[in-house]
Amino acid sequence: MIQGERVKELRKFLGLSGEKFGEKLGVKKNAISQIETGRNSLTDQMFKSICREFQVNEEWLRDGTGEMFVTHNIDDEFAMIAGEIMVSDEEGFKTAIIEAWKRPKLRKLVKEYMKVLQEKQ
Numbered sequence: 001m002i003q004g005e006r007v008k009e010l011r012k013f014l015g016l017s018g019e020k021f022g023e024k025l026g027v028k029k030n031a032i033s034q035i036e037t038g039r040n041s042l043t044d045q046m047f048k049s050i051c052r053e054f055q056v057n058e059e060w061l062r063d064g065t066g067e068m069f070v071t072h073n074i075d076d077e078f079a080m081i082a083g084e085i086m087v088s089d090e091e092g093f094k095t096a097i098i099e100a101w102k103r104p105k106l107r108k109l110v111k112e113y114m115k116v117l118q119e120k121q
Contacts, residue, residue, distance in 0.1 A: 006061055007050070008036040010068065014054065025049050055080070 011021045011032070018029035018036075025032075025046070034040040042050075042061075051058045051070075059066045072080070085094060100106040 002038060003042050003061065004036045004038045006064060007032070007042070010050070010054065010056060010061070011036075013068070024053050 011018065014021070016024075018032040022029045022032045026049070027046075031040070035042055035046070047058060047061060050056055050061060055070050055072070057066050057068060057070050060068050085097065088094065100110050
């Protein structure tokens with residue numbers, strides 16, 4: 001598989017359109033399309049941007065070896081998710097999380113719900 005195909009595989013795995021994927025990297029959807037089809041090669045800067053933005057294993061992106069994503073410990077994962085929530089446009093979501101966590105009964109419900117979701121996986 002060539003690098004452009006791995007970019008497309010990653011984008012589809014993340015459920016992002018070419019436009020949304022490109023927005024996160026600061027480029028237009030046309031640039032992503034040209035990379036995916038092999039018309040343009042990935043620059044070193046684009047490799048680094050994709051790996052940083054999506055926590056992608058650079059070896060996988062460059063040559064297809066290893067896992068698609070970099071593995072992190074649980075604290076790193078939590079910090080990344082918390083950071084995503086902090087920059088989210090969904091103000092109501094942040095407020096709901098904070099309010100639920102401040103109330104012991106709601107906090108307990110959230111924890112119980114998370115356990116149910118884990119068991120269903």
